[in-house]
Amino acid sequence: MRHRTFWILVSLAAIAVAGACNSRSDVPPVSIVPEGGGAAANAVGATGTSTVSGSITFEGEPPAPETIRMNSDPVCVKEATNTETEYYVVGDGGGLGNVFVYVKEGLSGSYSASGETIVLDQQGCRYTPHVFGVQVGQTVQITNSDPTLHNIHATPAVNAEFNTGQPIQGMSMERTFDQVEVAPDGSPMVPFKCDVHGWMNAYVGVLDHPYFVTTGPDGAFDIGNLPAGNYVIAAWHEMLGEQTQNVTVGDGATANVSFTFTAG
Amino acid sequence: MRWLHFYLRFVVAASLLLIVAGGLVTSTGSGLAVPDWPNTYGTFMFAFPFSQMVGGIFYEHGHRLIASTVGLLTIGLAVWLARIEPRRWVRRLGWTALAAVVTQGLLGGITVLYFLPAPVSISHAGLAQIFFALVVSLTLFTSPGWRTGPGGYGARSDPVLARLALAAPAVIYGQILIGATMRHTGAGLAIPDFPLAFGHLVPPQWTTGIAIHFAHRVGAVAVTAMVLATAGHLLFHHPGRRELTRPALLLSALVLVQVGLGAWTVLSGRQVAVNTAHVAVGAAAFAASVVLALRVHRERFADAGADVRPASSDAAEPIAGSEARA
Numbered sequence: 001m002r003h004r005t006f007w008i009l010v011s012l013a014a015i016a017v018a019g020a021c022n023s024r025s026d027v028p029p030v031s032i033v034p035e036g037g038g039a040a041a042n043a044v045g046a047t048g049t050s051t052v053s054g055s056i057t058f059e060g061e062p063p064a065p066e067t068i069r070m071n072s073d074p075v076c077v078k079e080a081t082n083t084e085t086e087y088y089v090v091g092d093g094g095g096l097g098n099v100f101v102y103v104k105e106g107l108s109g110s111y112s113a114s115g116e117t118i119v120l121d122q123q124g125c126r127y128t129p130h131v132f133g134v135q136v137g138q139t140v141q142i143t144n145s146d147p148t149l150h151n152i153h154a155t156p157a158v159n160a161e162f163n164t165g166q167p168i169q170g171m172s173m174e175r176t177f178d179q180v181e182v183a184p185d186g187s188p189m190v191p192f193k194c195d196v197h198g199w200m201n202a203y204v205g206v207l208d209h210p211y212f213v214t215t216g217p218d219g220a221f222d223i224g225n226l227p228a229g230n231y232v233i234a235a236w237h238e239m240l241g242e243q244t245q246n247v248t249v250g251d252g253a254t255a256n257v258s259f260t261f262t263a264g
Numbered sequence: 265m266r267w268l269h270f271y272l273r274f275v276v277a278a279s280l281l282l283i284v285a286g287g288l289v290t291s292t293g294s295g296l297a298v299p300d301w302p303n304t305y306g307t308f309m310f311a312f313p314f315s316q317m318v319g320g321i322f323y324e325h326g327h328r329l330i331a332s333t334v335g336l337l338t339i340g341l342a343v344w345l346a347r348i349e350p351r352r353w354v355r356r357l358g359w360t361a362l363a364a365v366v367t368q369g370l371l372g373g374i375t376v377l378y379f380l381p382a383p384v385s386i387s388h389a390g391l392a393q394i395f396f397a398l399v400v401s402l403t404l405f406t407s408p409g410w411r412t413g414p415g416g417y418g419a420r421s422d423p424v425l426a427r428l429a430l431a432a433p434a435v436i437y438g439q440i441l442i443g444a445t446m447r448h449t450g451a452g453l454a455i456p457d458f459p460l461a462f463g464h465l466v467p468p469q470w471t472t473g474i475a476i477h478f479a480h481r482v483g484a485v486a487v488t489a490m491v492l493a494t495a496g497h498l499l500f501h502h503p504g505r506r507e508l509t510r511p512a513l514l515l516s517a518l519v520l521v522q523v524g525l526g527a528w529t530v531l532s533g534r535q536v537a538v539n540t541a542h543v544a545v546g547a548a549a550f551a552a553s554v555v556l557a558l559r560v561h562r563e564r565f566a567d568a569g570a571d572v573r574p575a576s577s578d579a580a581e582p583i584a585g586s587e588a589r590a
């Protein structure tokens with residue numbers, strides 16, 4: 001019996017060593033170059049003069065923000081400028097912020113990624129912005145403005161997971177996403193979290209076109225330069241999920257779409 | 265040999281502390297707070313400043329530090345055994361413990377680099393228990409009580425006891441693996457109420473999480489029944505065998521506490537201290553069941569009757585340490 005145990009453990013060790021040798025490299029590769037156009041969408045995506053605008057409203061009394069206790073890291077206590085949860089950012093007129101509004105259906109052709117770099121900053125032990133969008137292949141620059149350590153851990157369902165440390169203030173790195181990923185089937189957009197500071201989280205929506213926007217506390221949004229057509233517009237909120245509406249917009253026209261979210 | 269035995273008791277204590285530290289990593293969700301391995305944020309592990317052990321790093325890096333210490337202690341153990349232990353199988357067990365702790369470290373590293381895949385994390389949890397049981401067993405094998413040989417009639421004369429004593433650690437280990445699966449698939453609150461499941465005896469709806477969670481509750485009933493049956497059997501048929509009744513009673517107490525901690529874990533919404541205590545007491549119960557099984561089957565070991573030294577009064581008080589520590 002003890003001989004068998006011994007050999008089982010020895011084989012386990014051998015397997016583990018073999019596994020470890022493959023995985024010693026410091027950081028798993030995450031940044032994959034986008035493939036250009038998909039097979040079905042080889043035509044260049046059109047732009048136009050149409051606009052979809054509207055507002056997101058929260059109906060009822062939003063849950064009060066909670067104060068985050070940051071005392072597991074004294075640096076955060078010192079650096080923090082905002083210690084309240086950002087789940088419900090509701091403006092004076094009932095506008096709902098941090099809602100990701102985007103064109104879900106109706107576009108055709110492929111849109112090349114914007115050359116503009118999106119910055120995700122870690123400051124005061126929070127992510128800024130909290131909710132944002134990015135195009136497939138567009139560069140996200142992740143920076144650490146804090147004199148403490150953060151790990152940036154993205155947990156996508158479709159794209160490649162990554163977890164990278166930024167132990168030093170001023171560190172910066174760039175990442176791209178190579179697959180469309182926006183709240184598929186009721187799951188969240190791509191979550192970012194810091195496992196050092198459990199309260200730090202952010203969400204990114206990855207799209208293959210530039211027609212998206214995140215609302216501010218006034219809840220207003222404006223998606224311009226669309227070609228005329230029929231669209232499904234979606235609005236996603238981290239606690240309240242996604243709503244969609246159909247809209248038709250003509251050349252040079254502005255179509256109005258409004259969403260109302262309620263608690264629960 | 266006496267010093268080696270005390271050294272082993274220390275290793276047992278350090279290993280239990282390590283299990284607590286590892287349990288804390290999962291209970292606090294800090295498993296990926298240090299993204300790299302074996303370095304910590306690009307710094308050699310032992311050079312990483314204490315002042316930077318903030319937030320989740322405190323648990324993850326602390327776990328790595330304690331683990332390295334236990335690894336070094338185990339190297340010392342294997343070498344010490346190799347030098348002074350006359351029984352070849354005990355020496356081999358020392359090397360096995362070393363192989364287990366090295367493998368354990370590698371599993372820990374792999375699970376970090378691959379973002380905590382459940383099979384790897386569950387293996388890491390399962391091997392932790394085997395390592396702990398190994399060092400507890402070695403503590404038993406080097407104890408004066410063990411070396412004076414079987415204290416009386418053993419497993420061969422009571423086949424029911426023989427089977428119960430072997431089944432208990434097997435059932436407990438199975439239960440621990442189900443528990444580890446529950447922890448590492450995030451199913452700890454898949455059934456939010458206790459003792460009922462969604463107000464029913466059996467869950468009215470099923471998901472993978474609910475199934476794993478419910479299996480752990482069924483397992484708890486099985487373990488409790490098995491352990492109480494073993495203790496009852498011993499108390500009824502062998503009340504004078506204190507070296508058996510004591511670990512059996514300790515095991516029963518641990519299992520009852522463990523059921524309470526499990527319920528408390530659910531009802532408290534996985535409060536970190538409660539949840540981690542549940543892991544530690546589980547390890548202690550498994551080790552106690554292994555000690556009991558080994559003592560029941562004492563006469564089957566190669567060194568049975570080998571040590572012909574007259575039993576001292578010390579030795580008649582059999583090994584208080586290993587099970588009390590476990």
Ligand SMILES: [Cu+2]
Pocket residue numbers: 125149150151194195196197200
């Ligand atoms: Cu952080």
